[in-house]
Amino acid sequence: MNNKINNEYDHFIRTTSFDHLQVVTISINHILKYQDENNKSIYFTNYSGYYNVREESFVSDFVASQNNYVDPETNKQYEIINEETYNFKLQNGIK
Numbered sequence: 001m002n003n004k005i006n007n008e009y010d011h012f013i014r015t016t017s018f019d020h021l022q023v024v025t026i027s028i029n030h031i032l033k034y035q036d037e038n039n040k041s042i043y044f045t046n047y048s049g050y051y052n053v054r055e056e057s058f059v060s061d062f063v064a065s066q067n068n069y070v071d072p073e074t075n076k077q078y079e080i081i082n083e084e085t086y087n088f089k090l091q092n093g094i095k
Contacts, residue, residue: 028086044085044086045086046085048080049081054071
C-alpha cells in the first residue's frame with residue numbers, strides 16, 4: 001500500500017504532534033468530501049464497550065468476561081463506555 005500512495009519512512013512523527021493532527025485532519029476531510037455516498041469508507045457511528053481506565057483502552061467482551069469484568073491489576077471494574085466515533089472500512093481501501 002505504501003508504494004501505491006507514494007509513502008516513505010523518512011520522518012518520525014508522534015500522533016500527538018501538531019503536524020500529525022494537520023495531515024490527518026486534511027486527509028480525513030478530503031475522504032469525507034469525495035467518498036461515494038452509497039459506499040462510505042469513513043462513517044459516523046456509536047461504539048459501546050468495556051473500558052479499562054488504567055490501560056486507557058477498550059477490552060473485548062471475551063477478555064472482560066475472562067477477567068470477571070475487572071482489571072486484574074487493580075481489581076477495579078471495567079467501565080461501559082458509549083461514544084460517538086468515526087469508523088473506517090478498511091476493505092474499501094484495498095484493491
